[in-house]
Amino acid sequence: MFRWIPGARSSYGRSRSVGYRWRMNGGGGAGGPRRADAAREDGGTVQEQRERWERKRARTMRELLETEQRYVEELELITKFYDDVFRARCGHLKIAQKGICGTIPDMLKVHRTFLSSLARGSFGSGFENLSQSLDLYKKHAERIQPTRQLLETQKKKNKLFARFNKLQESRPEFEGRSLEQLLELPLKRLRGYKHYLRDLAENNLPRNPDTKRLTGSLSAVCDVCRYVDDIAMNQENLRQLQRVQKLLKGRTLRVLGAGRWYIREGWLSLVPQSGDEVKPRMLFLFSDVLAVTSPCHPMHPTNAHKFSCRAVYPLMECRVERVLGHTQSQGGLISLSFEKEKILLMSTDQQDINDWYECLVTAVRKIHSNSEDCQNRQHEAAPEHHRLTKHRTLKRTWVEELGEGSAASGSSISAGQEGTSSKRMKAPDQGSAVPCSQTEAPQDGGGWRCAIL
Structure with missing residues (x-):
């Protein structure tokens, strides 16, 4: 049977309380192993996420290097057959002085350096140096439409150029693509850089020194992409307006207008x-x-x-x-x-x-929203106009008072001394020109009216 031993109660109580505290601190019981497993699981999740980032980053870097090699090869082909050979064979033509490749020969020099940086693994510094030469893409986007018009005109008027262009397009290296299509390659590549940079910046560790460089290059590339897209939209809108103008009989409606879309x-x-x-x-x-x-x-x-x-x-x-x-x-x-x-x-x-x-x-x-914005800007500029007008009025009053004072002093000096003449300020003529800012704005005649033609 059971026997009661003195002091056993306190001993049992201490051991039970100690065991309870031990289990609550995670040293035993069911709670301790669960928390340890959760900690190991969280550590494994973070490590797995970092490994996934590293795999995506490595895959993006490998794909960027491969596509950049093909892009440089295409730029070399375009420069060789449409710039070097063209200047050698058709150098006497006026079109040979301007060139028919835009800024592609200059891009080739930049991208050769950029490719060598990628091959060394310096993606951050490579993109940072490339972002400093993005003005070439802006100039190329601006020259595409004039170059297309020049090519179309030369093909119709110059038989030598038409024969040369046909010969180059038949080369197997270009895979049946015309020069007009080849001129679009740099702009497509520029949009590809935006996606590559975004993937590299998102899958890069925050403490990596290349993160800041990649983020800055991404911002620069996005700005140039927006500029190129705006040029493309303006060129397409101009082409549509010219097409509609040719569809209309006579010149009763002038479709081409500033700000018209x-x-x-x-x-x-x-x-x-x-x-x-x-x-x-x-x-x-x-x-x-x-x-x-x-x-x-x-x-x-x-x-x-x-x-x-x-x-x-x-x-x-x-x-x-x-x-x-x-x-x-x-x-x-x-x-x-x-x-x-x-x-x-x-x-x-x-x-x-x-x-x-x-x-x-x-x-x-x-159009109503644009009109309201224009009116708001005019109202905001009205106080500034009033302040400038008031300043000119005060200045004119001060000049007139100064003229009267100098005239009075001049007369007193001439009365007191011989050989001296009074100095008077010349008053402004009544018919003198008034600044445009002080003239009244012409009243609007009611805006547009329906014109039955």
């Missing part, structure tokens, strides 16, 4: 308010106006495939409403309200009328 074109039916038969019209939507045209007579000798401008509507005065076509149906009807006229446009294609409605609403909203 081409949005879309298409056929819609114009519904007369008098109840007559609907009339098919070709519409050209720009960022500031909507041009409504009709096709010329198909038997016309010169304008059979052109359009005659019927009316030009300013989007600043436009209010767009959807009359029919809110639900899925066969087409729809759009109402365009202006100050002095209202037109109805109809289409039997549901998707087409929805696209037109979205484009019109977006264009009207954008």
Whole structure:
């Protein structure tokens, strides 16, 4: 049986409390092993994440080095056959002095140095040096469109150049690509650098000294990419405007204008308010106006495939409403309200009328937003203009007072001394020119008006 021993209770209590504290501190029981396993698991997770980053970084570096080698080889081919050989054979032509490769020969020198840096594993310093030569890509993007026009003109007028260009394009090294397509290679490569730099910067350790260099190079490359994209958008918009101008008969509508952007074109039916038969019209939507045209007579000798401008509507005065076509149906009807006229446009294609409605609403909203921004800037500049005008007024008053004072002093001196003459300031003439900033601004004549042509 059990026997009670004096002092055993305190001994048992101490051992139980010690054991309890030992288990609570993780030295025993169920809680200790679980926490140790969790710590080992977290350490393994961090280590695995770092290993994944390292694998992605190594894969990106290997792919970048391989593609850079092919890119340098392509630049060498273009420089050899379209710059060196062209200058040697057709050096007497005027086009040979300007060159037909843009800035590709200069890019080749830069990328040879960049490739050697990548081969040594100096990715951070290599991209840092490359970012200092990104102006070559800006110049190349600016020269692409003029070079294309020059090539097209020379192919038609110069038989020697046309034969030379055909011979070079038939070489197997270019794989059937024309010179116009080869000129786009640097711009495509520039966009590829942006993705490579992003992958390297994201998968690099923060304490790595190359992280700061890669991040700075990524920012520089992104800025140049935006600049190149803006040039491409402007060139494409100019090409569209020139194409539309050639489609219109005569010069009643000058499509080419500063700040004008081409949005879309298409056929819609114009519904007369008098109840007559609907009339098919070709519409050209720009960022500031909507041009409504009709096709010329198909038997016309010169304008059979052109359009005659019927009316030009300013989007600043436009209010767009959807009359029919809110639900899925066969087409729809759009109402365009202006100050002095209202037109109805109809289409039997549901998707087409929805696209037109979205484009019109977006264009009207954008032109109103730009107008409000312009007014806000004018209001902000008004206090500065008032301050400058007040300063000029005070200065003119001070000059006049000084002139009167000097005239009075001059007369007193001439009265007291002989041989001295009074000095008077010449007052400004009444018909003297007034600065432009002090003239009244011409009042606006009401903005755009619908012009029926």
